[in-house]
Amino acid sequence: MFSERELDGELAAVRDAYAPGAVVLDCDRDFETLPPEHREDLLLLVDELTPREYDQSWLPADSPELLRQLATTDFVVGMPGDGAVAWTTQTDPPLVFVKARIEGTPAAFADFLVAEALVEAGLGLPEQFLGFFREEYPDFAAAVDGDPATAYQLGAAVATAFRGLHTRREFETWDADFPGLHDAWVDAGERIHPRLDGLAGELAHGETTFADAAELACSAVKHDADVPAPFAALDSPAFRRHGAEYAVTWAQKVFDAE
Secondary structure, eight states, X not given: OEEEOOOOHHHHXXXXXXXXXXXXXXXXSOOSEEOHHHHHHHHTTOSEEOOOOOOGGGSOTTOOHHHHGGGSSOEEOOXXXXXXXXXXXXXXXXXXXXXXXXTTSOHHXXXXXXXXXXXXXXXXXXXXXHHHHGGGHHHHHHHHOSOHHHHHHHHHHHXXXXXXXXXXXXXXXXXXXXXXXXXXXXHHHHHHHHHHHTHHHHHHTTSSOHHHHHHHHHHGGGSSOOOOTTGGGGSSHHHHHHXXXXXXXXXXXXXXXX
């Protein structure tokens, strides 16, 4: 199911700089939760594998089953909609998974996604959004004032923005040391601009849901982009400093204003 991806050039240098020893794996299929029978495959590549359990008390009673898996001993690597590349520090050394859905992705952007995963793992950022919110998640979900699936989708988007605030600082400096990856980051940012420009209008006219708009806006935080309101408040040093507490206050203000 797994084969090690050999890294060279800028990608190898990024790994050395941010996550020395991390192993990048090509996967022959897509998955979010790794079945127990495949854990043995990983143990041939790492020294230790310890599935992370999140505290049950962090979960509202009506949480989706997918979210409840995080509070079990299941080996969860990514959640539905997370994209083609996932990473975990539930192993020593960390692992980066390049899933089968990467097929068809332009090579330069695929390399950037791998580099991004190495940076996130190396910076010690929250792997799952429940690890970002922790005990604050019930307050966030209550503030969202919607169904549990919406709270889940919005919480994942907000955590993406938080990670983006940290990784953007790194990407901005890459023009000298990793110019090819820097160009891929710039190109991805330029491609997202037109979609952001019309987002406020789509929301106002009911052409997109708030949670779907949040996914797009929050994914843009890692780029040098103009994030529209009310998501612009998540593209701020205050959010970077205060994390989940800030996110809860943001959600309370946004949904109280509706």
